[in-house]
Amino acid sequence: DIVMTQSPDSLAVSLGERATINCKSSQSVLHSSNTKNYLAWYQQKPGQPPKLLIYWASMRESGVPDRFSGSGSGTDFTLTITSLQAEDVAVYYCQQYYSTPITFGQGTRLEI
Amino acid sequence: QVQLVESGGGVVQPGRSLRLSCAASGFTFSSYGMHWVRQAPGKGLEWVAVIWYDGSNKYYADSVKGRFTISRDNSKNTLFLQMNSLRADDTAVYYCAGALGDMWFDPWGQGTLVAVSS
Numbered sequence: 001d002i003v004m005t006q007s008p009d010s011l012a013v014s015l016g017e018r019a020t021i022n023c024k025s026s027q028s029v030l031h032s033s034n035t036k037n038y039l040a041w042y043q044q045k046p047g048q049p050p051k052l053l054i055y056w057a058s059m060r061e062s063g064v065p066d067r068f069s070g071s072g073s074g075t076d077f078t079l080t081i082t083s084l085q086a087e088d089v090a091v092y093y094c095q096q097y098y099s100t101p102i103t104f105g106q107g108t109r110l111e112i
Numbered sequence: 113q114v115q116l117v118e119s120g121g122g123v124v125q126p127g128r129s130l131r132l133s134c135a136a137s138g139f140t141f142s143s144y145g146m147h148w149v150r151q152a153p154g155k156g157l158e159w160v161a162v163i164w165y166d167g168s169n170k171y172y173a174d175s176v177k178g179r180f181t182i183s184r185d186n187s188k189n190t191l192f193l194q195m196n197s198l199r200a201d202d203t204a205v206y207y208c209a210g211a212l213g214d215m216w217f218d219p220w221g222q223g224t225l226v227a228v229s230s
Contacts (some may be wrong), residue, residue: 020138038182038223040215041217042157042217042219044157048222049207049220049221049223050157050207050217050220051211051220051221052216052217052218055215055216061218078135091156093156095157095216095217097211097215097216097217100171101159101171101173102159102162102164103159104157104159105155105156106156107156107157
């Protein structure tokens with residue numbers, strides 16, 4: 001199984017500042033056949049299901065504000081939120097969909 | 113609009129069974145692989161099971177293998193999860209989610225709570 005490890009577990013950032021969340025996989029999620037990283041990021045607010053933010057490690061889902069960006073390749077990935085807004089308070093999860101079982105990071109709680 | 117609606121959750125005693133349903137609308141259900149993901153109270157996301165778009169393949173997390181069965185009815189745009197021999201550590205909100213091929217999960221349902229308690 002691919003183990004996904006996020007850091008930090010929690011993060012407090014001031015409004016308007018940058019938040020950076022890291023995700024490391026225990027093995028590469030870069031598929032050699034298409035050179036795509038099988039890595040997604042989700043945002044979950046209390047009482048709500050997860051919401052897709054980023055797929056293929058760096059592709060922003062339609063409707064997601066451009067202050068959210070994803071980067072990285074292979075085993076090391078980053079979700080960056082520039083100019084933090086109050087509505088960004090949530091738990092963020094990375095997920096690998098490279099192989100079954102699908103696995104998620106443990107989550108990073110982002111606070112203001 | 114695109115929608116997944118889970119139902120069938122509730123309080124059940126250890127060792128008993130429960131069947132969850134997930135009704136899909138607003139997208140081509142028969143083209144999507146469908147997953148169940150659960151979230152224990154205050155905890156993170158745990159993938160449970162997947163069924164391919166045509167029902168030809170199914171895979172399970174080790175924690176539920178042999179106890180849970182995923183199935184689908186494409187004629188009724190509905191996904192199911194039969195849960196047998198339930199244990200206290202199966203207590204969670206269960207989400208259904210769709211994925212096109214081997215891809216990310218979108219859409220997600222709102223979830224249904226399963227509480228296993230005597």
